[in-house]
Each structure stands twice: as structure tokens, then as C-alpha cells.
Amino acid sequence: MNKIYTRELVGGALLFFAAVLALIVANSPLSPFYNLLLDTPFGIRLGEQSLEKPLLLWINDGLMAVFFLLIALEVKREFLEGELSSPSQIALPAIGAVGGMLVPALVYVAFNFGHAEYIHGWAIPTATDIAFVLGVLAILGPRVPTALRMFLLSLAIFDDIAAIAIIAVFYSHDMSINMLVGSLICLGILFIFNRMNMKLTMPYVLVGIVMWLFVLKSGIHATLAGVALGLMVPHKGARVGESPLKKMEYTLHPYVVYAIVPIFAFTNAGVSLLDLTLTDLINPVTLGVALGLFVGKQIGILGFVWVAIKLGFASLPRNTSWPAMYGGSILCGIGFTMSLFIASLAFTPGTMPDGFAADRLGILLGSLTAGIVGYLILRNCQARNSALVDESFVQEYTK
Numbered sequence: 194m195n196k197i198y199t200r201e202l203v204g205g206a207l208l209f210f211a212a213v214l215a216l217i218v219a220n221s222p223l224s225p226f227y228n229l230l231l232d233t234p235f236g237i238r239l240g241e242q243s244l245e246k247p248l249l250l251w252i253n254d255g256l257m258a259v260f261f262l263l264i265a266l267e268v269k270r271e272f273l274e275g276e277l278s279s280p281s282q283i284a285l286p287a288i289g290a291v292g293g294m295l296v297p298a299l300v301y302v303a304f305n306f307g308h309a310e311y312i313h314g315w316a317i318p319t320a321t322d323i324a325f326v327l328g329v330l331a332i333l334g335p336r337v338p339t340a341l342r343m344f345l346l347s348l349a350i351f352d353d354i355a356a357i358a359i360i361a362v363f364y365s366h367d368m369s370i371n372m373l374v375g376s377l378i379c380l381g382i383l384f385i386f387n388r389m390n391m392k393l394t395m396p397y398v399l400v401g402i403v404m405w406l407f408v409l410k411s412g413i414h415a416t417l418a419g420v421a422l423g424l425m426v427p428h429k430g431a432r433v434g435e436s437p438l439k440k441m442e443y444t445l446h447p448y449v450v451y452a453i454v455p456i457f458a459f460t461n462a463g464v465s466l467l468d469l470t471l472t473d474l475i476n477p478v479t480l481g482v483a484l485g486l487f488v489g490k491q492i493g494i495l496g497f498v499w500v501a502i503k504l505g506f507a508s509l510p511r512n513t514s515w516p517a518m519y520g521g522s523i524l525c526g527i528g529f530t531m532s533l534f535i536a537s538l539a540f541t542p543g544t545m546p547d548g549f550a551a552d553r554l555g556i557l558l559g560s561l562t563a564g565i566v567g568y569l570i571l572r573n574c575q576a577r578n579s580a581l582v583d584e585s586f587v588q589e590y591t592k
Contacts, residue, residue, distance in 0.1 A: 220466055233248045258405055264420070286344050365413040469554075526560065
């Protein structure tokens with residue numbers, strides 16, 4: 194079995210298992226220990242300088258910086274030589290991504306328009322969790338045309354780029370000029386390394402760690418240091434051993450897929466459902482996030498794609514029917530990892546009434562519904578029209 198196929202399948206399974214385990218622990222007698230673990234302080238001290246944070250924030254600010262580093266590396270590679278390297282490949286997923294972010298945000302705002310304290314969460318349902326989506330597509334296998342897979346992957350890449358921009362613009366605060374200058378100096382050093390086409394990756398990593406510390410203290414969210422580092426790593430070289438970018442991406446990928454993302458899911462998906470009431474389910478944040486992901490995503494993506502194709506700006510992916518495109522659009526409503534991350538920036542603990550995590554409940558409901566319905570539609574529409582199965586997928590994953 195192809196390594197890429199196995200990685201997608203196992204990565205999605207681990208992510209699902211971590212989320213389910215978090216829910217089980219958070220709703221069991223182990224709940225106090227789960228919360229104690231997340232609140233456990235960890236610190237680094239160097240002389241008189243110290244940095245101390247709860248474990249949850251080390252994961253969200255530290256490990257997720259590595260996650261965003263990998264995203265930046267993948268995005269850069271795709272633009273230079275991959276699925277986004279030509280205008281004809283960019284148009285349709287870019288248009289779909291715009292609709293898939295705009296409409297869910299409007300759905301959320303519609304439910305929370307009269308709640309000033311909740312409106313800050315508008316970006317939560319705009320995200321797509323590419324790890325989960327690829328996991329579902331891996332389960333479906335050759336039922337999904339290769340062109341549709343590439344469309345969804347490209348759309349998710351644009352979604353990630355937009356999420357990075359949203360975090361930088363809307364979720365950074367109280368900026369420190371001195372720390373910002375320090376991070377820019379580090380970025381300048383990385384730029385010099387890039388222009389020198391330095392092949393060794395360790396100097397990039399060392400300067401990147403220092404830049405992360407500066408960014409963490411600057412008021413800009415620390416994960417953006419990972420993005421900046423990824424964009425500065427040079428791409429030159431056709432093979433993994435020749436390209437610093439490909440080498441770093443190849444090295445990081447298993448750690449991110451098999452460890453960092455599941456750890457993040459386990460520490461952020463633990464929502465207590467023991468005292469769940471109807472009021473919690475109809476909370477405007479819960480409804481805005483859940484319906485934004487499930488309803489907003491499919492309307493936004495499919496609607497914008499349909500208009501673009503009817504106006505002649507793009508064409509439907511090869512061997513893809515409209516029912517299959519509809520199923521793929523619904524599948525993009527799995528916001529999970531990125532939605533949880535944005536929620537952790539939008540709302541601090543205690544923001545919701547009685548401290549209830551309405552944002553996380555909405556993410557779980559919306560993502561679960563989108564995953565199940567999207568899977569069933571794709572499985573059914575391709576089973577009824579097996580002629581649409583793309584043989585290139587079979588060739589790719591049976592090498």
C-alpha cells in the first residue's frame with residue numbers, strides 16, 4: 194500500500210481517536226485529572242529571564258507553531274511545483290475557498306449579531322481540517338476521482354493561507370515594539386540564509402526558535418513564527434536530499450501527523466457533556482459554529498464553484514459529477530483542528546455562560562455531521578456511477 198495513502202488513513206484515525214478519547218476522559222471521573230494536566234505550569238528559565246505557561250498553552254503556542262511551519266512548507270512547495278503552480282489549477286479551488294470562508298462567517302454572525310461578547314468568534318467555522326478530510330478520502334479510496342481530491346486539497350491550502358492571515362490580523366494584540374524588532378531581525382537573518390541558498394536546515398531551526406520566543410513576547414500569535422520560518426526555507430533541488438524545504442517537510446510530517454495534531458486534539462476537544470441541556474444546544478455560539486461548518490461550508494463552496502463554472506471562469510474537475518462535488522463541499526465542513534485552534538484565540542476560558550464551551554460543542558457537532566454526511570454522499574454517488582472512478586487514483590495508490 195502506498196505510504197501517502199497509509200499516512201492519510203492512519204493520521205485521520207489517530208486524530209479521530211484522540212478527539213474521542215478527550216471526550217471520554219472529560220466526561221468520566223478522570224475529568225479533574227484531565228483539567229489538572231492541562232493547567233500544569235511548565236517554565237524555562239535563563240538567568241533572570243523566565244517563560245512559564247500552562248501545558249495547554251505550550252501545546253497551542255509551541256507545538257502548533259511546528260504545525261504551521263509544516264503548512265507553510267507545503268504551501269510554498271505547492272505554489273512552486275505542485276497543484277497551485279499554474280493559474281488554471283488555482284482558479285476553481287481559490288474561488289471555492291472564498292465562498293467556503295465567507296458564507297460560514299456570515300452564518301455565524303447572523304446567529305451572534307446581537308451578542309457583542311460572542312461576535313469575536315466569527316472565524317471559527319471558516320476553517321477546514323485537511324487531515325480529517327484526507328483521512329475520509331483515504332477510506333473512500335478510488336471512489337473519489339483524483340481531480341476532486343486535488344481540488345479539495347488545493348481548497349484546503351487556500352483555507353490555511355486565509356486562516357494564517359486571519360490569525361495575524363484579528364487575533365494578535367498588545368504588541369511590544371522591542372520584541373517585534375527582535376523577531377524582524379531574526380526574519381532578516383533567515384532571509385539572508387535563503388538568498389545564500391544554505392542547504393543545512395539546522396541554522397534555520399535555531400534562528401527560528403529564537404524568532405518564536407520574540408514573536409511569543411511581541412503580542413503577535415507565536416504560531417506565525419512557524420509560518421515565517423517555513424517561507425524562508427529555500428526550495429531549490431528536485432529531490433528531498435537536495436532541497437532544504439523538502440528535507441524539512443519530509444522530516445516534520447510524521448511528527449506532526451502522528452504526534453502534534455493528535456496531542457492538540459486530545460488537549461482541546463475535551464468538552465464536558467454531563468450537564469448538557471437544550472439551552473446549551475441552542476446557544477448562539479453553538480448554532481453559529483455548527484451550522485456555519487455544516488450548512489455554510491456546503492452553500493459557500495458549491496455556490497461559488499457553480500457560479501464560477503457557469504460564468505466560464507473554470508470547469509468542473511475531470512471525472513467529477515455535481516453530486517460528488519456536493520459531497521466534497523460538505524466534507525470541507527470538518528473544521529476540527531483549525532476551528533479548535535481559532536476558538537482558543539477567540540474565546541478565553543470563562544467567556545461562555547457558566548464557563549460552558551459552546552464553541553467546542555459547535556465544532557464537534559458541525560464537524561461530525563459534515564464528516565458523516567459528506568462520506569455517505571460521496572460513497573453513494575460514486576457507487577451509483579462507477580464510470581466516474583478515476584483510474585489514475587488506482588495507479589497512484591497501488592504502485
